[in-house]
Amino acid sequence: MKEFYKCPSAQLLSEYDSGFQGLTRQQAEQALKRFGENRLQEEKKKGPLQVFIEQFKDLLVIILIVAGIISMFTGNLESTIVIFAVIILNAILGTVQHFKAEKSLESLRSLSSPNAKVLRDGERQEIPSALVVPGDVVVLEAGDLVPADGRIIECHSLQVQESALTGEAESVDKTEEIIEGDHIALGDQKNMVFSSSLVTYGRALVLVTSTGMDTEIGRIATLMNTTQERRTPLQVSLDNFSKKLSILILAVCALVFGISLFRQMPVLDSLMFAVALAVAAIPEALSSIVTISLAIGTSKMAKEHAIMKKLQAVEGLGCVSVICSDKTGTLTQNRMTVTDSYVFDPSQSDRLQLASILCNDGSVSGDSTLGDPTETALIDAYRLAHTDYFDMLKQYPRQAELPFDSDRKLMSTVHQIGQDCLLLTKGAPDVLLQRVDHITDQGIVRPITDEDREVIRKANQSFSEQGLRVLAFAQKILNSCEVSQESENGYTFLGLVAMVDPPRAESAQAVADCYRAGIKPIMITGDHVATASAIAKKIGILKDGDLAVTGSELDQMDDETLSHKLPHISVYARVSPEHKIRIVGLWQKLGNVVAMTGDGVNDAPALKKADIGIAMGITGTEVSKDAASMILTDDNFATIIKAVANGRNIYSNIKNAIGFLLSGNTAGILAVLFCSLMGLPVPFAAVHLLFINLLTDSLPAIAVSMEPPAKELLHEPPRDSKESILTSQFLSQIVTQGILLTIATLVAFYLGLTVNAATASTMAFATLCLGRLWHGFNARGKGSLVKLGFFKNPYSIGAFCLGAGLLALVLLCPPLERLFSIAPLNGFQLLAILVCSIVPTLLIQLFRIIRGK
């Protein structure tokens, strides 16, 4: 490995044919062809064959295979063929679904993949980190993820956290100076940055020296495991359920086999019963329904500006009971406009205005002002009144700087003005005023008095109470143009500037939705408590009797006191990221599921700690996006509520689909059990049940997972996250519906039995199949169809028609008769099937209508 830290940066730049302007686009393209994309190699993905074979590892499928073999020995060759055809078809579908789900995950992942800022053709551009090439000049700023290894060529107080490589959690200071020596450890290569480190402070230009697997992290990384998404809690609990179910099925099969033998039924017939039962009981479509629902749900959410980075979070979303949101940009528009200013002494007015553009990281390009809205507002205000913006920048160039960070809440720059090195600082008034010891009064600088402070504090308070964001400005003459954080005190006060940032139009409605849905919205902001309270009142977060507390008040409360007050606090102001972690932790201790937004460099730990960490797609730092489980592509609070509604909907759809599948299976089991106990012939052939379970039952189940969110979804309190999906109430509902379907099936069976066993079995099969298709309409929701709206979910109508068409084909098409063990039916029998099958659904609907009233 070349020791880049030893080389002068000019030499390195020329070796890479690059410069302070970066590469040209053409050079970058060529380099990309030569070095490939800047990605770590991913774990080898499973091939189709491997996935296909894995489908047979399922215990339920093994039971089916055994059933197929048994029916071969019972001389039922058609059944065997159909069973095996079905098993293979099922495995193919499983394989296709696996790759589809993977693809949709991948596209979600690519939506949330990190970006990097590079100079190309001398222009600053944001590109996907994967397209960074050796020779690129990358701009690093606080909050960025370092996209590749590189040598620092220009450094402004850069601090980087390299724990991914060195295990060291503390940030280290970086430099652009050459480092002498051989074999210097990575942690000591202070003029180098390494891929996947986090920039916690400052700014730098970096020449990329290696990318992809050539980077240090690429060398040590055991292959990136991106393919295996952990199973969601729901999937895990369904897996467990399936296991228990399989054991139960085997036990009941043995029981039925025993009963049949006891009744001195021939062994082969007894086996047929057991096989039918096994096939009836296995919910083949169960696990794929969950996968399909999650895939459909997350892609819908992405279209509605919420990208789910972690699939597990989708279920958690539905349980969210507290949403902690940033103010600026999430609840407000992040469109700042300067509306007012204050100076203690009118002679300082010009200096205040000058400071507002010099101590400023925004810039002007053509007609637009670029940068953070707080900064651009100051530039725009200056340019409205003056024409000499560019002249001033040229006249007083920046000599040094201390960038803004939300812990310090200050930003400073140094400029040569005449003989003097002038330090200009802007920041939160309460913070900056503490560092001020002089003031200009009638053109003369004198020590500041407590009365002066009170006057300024009042001015600040009056701006803040109008919901304005206030910045204070101060200046100080330095001995040299070098600056460190120790220099940030002993200032002379300049003035205050106030700006508005109106709430987003949707915020108030979204907050009202939160309350209705049993979710507590909380504002957490770095801004002043009066500003925050004014905005929070406007959008309804801060209600009468609610509290607004500041970070320093939080520091004075112990956990117990804070826990007591927690439910009443709606606004936290002037907080630091550490406070956020504490607030999340305490809410969680009270048994809540907490969603928290974050955009800053230091928000990552709080985002990870929250149940649902939410990052801002537009203004958020790469670090925060990396830590989050969801990304808002429009930075909008209202999107969170929409996502919660979607999360709730996905869960309830999955639950409804599961209820549908299990109640249908229950009906199959009970019918077989009944016939076995009563010494009647087998009501279904294995093929019948497979046809229902795999084909006609999957259609309504998929339709149910497409059910659009009902209006009432946000009128109920959040679900208890610890509650299992299969509650006793849910199970008893499944059994009741199953019994209704069983009765209908048996009535048809008895009608058929007056002719012969084959007709009876055909009628039982057709009634159960059609009955379950009708039942698909019940499964769409808790309410009656009148309430749900019959046409609201066109898929459910389509599913019914397609399923009924397939059934008609099997019943009425002579070539299929033998394959599906179908006896020919007359008109009366067909009518009986129709009537029997629809009765359970009519009863369920009637019950719901009465209950609704």
Ligand code: ATP
């Ligand atoms: P939120 O956490 O809701 O996004 P915020 O954007 O107000 O709130 P910070 O960005 O941490 O929070 O800002 C905290 C305070 O720092 C602001 O109230 C303001 O007084 C000051 N401040 C913000 N931006 C700047 C800046 N660019 N330069 C100097 N001071 C700033």
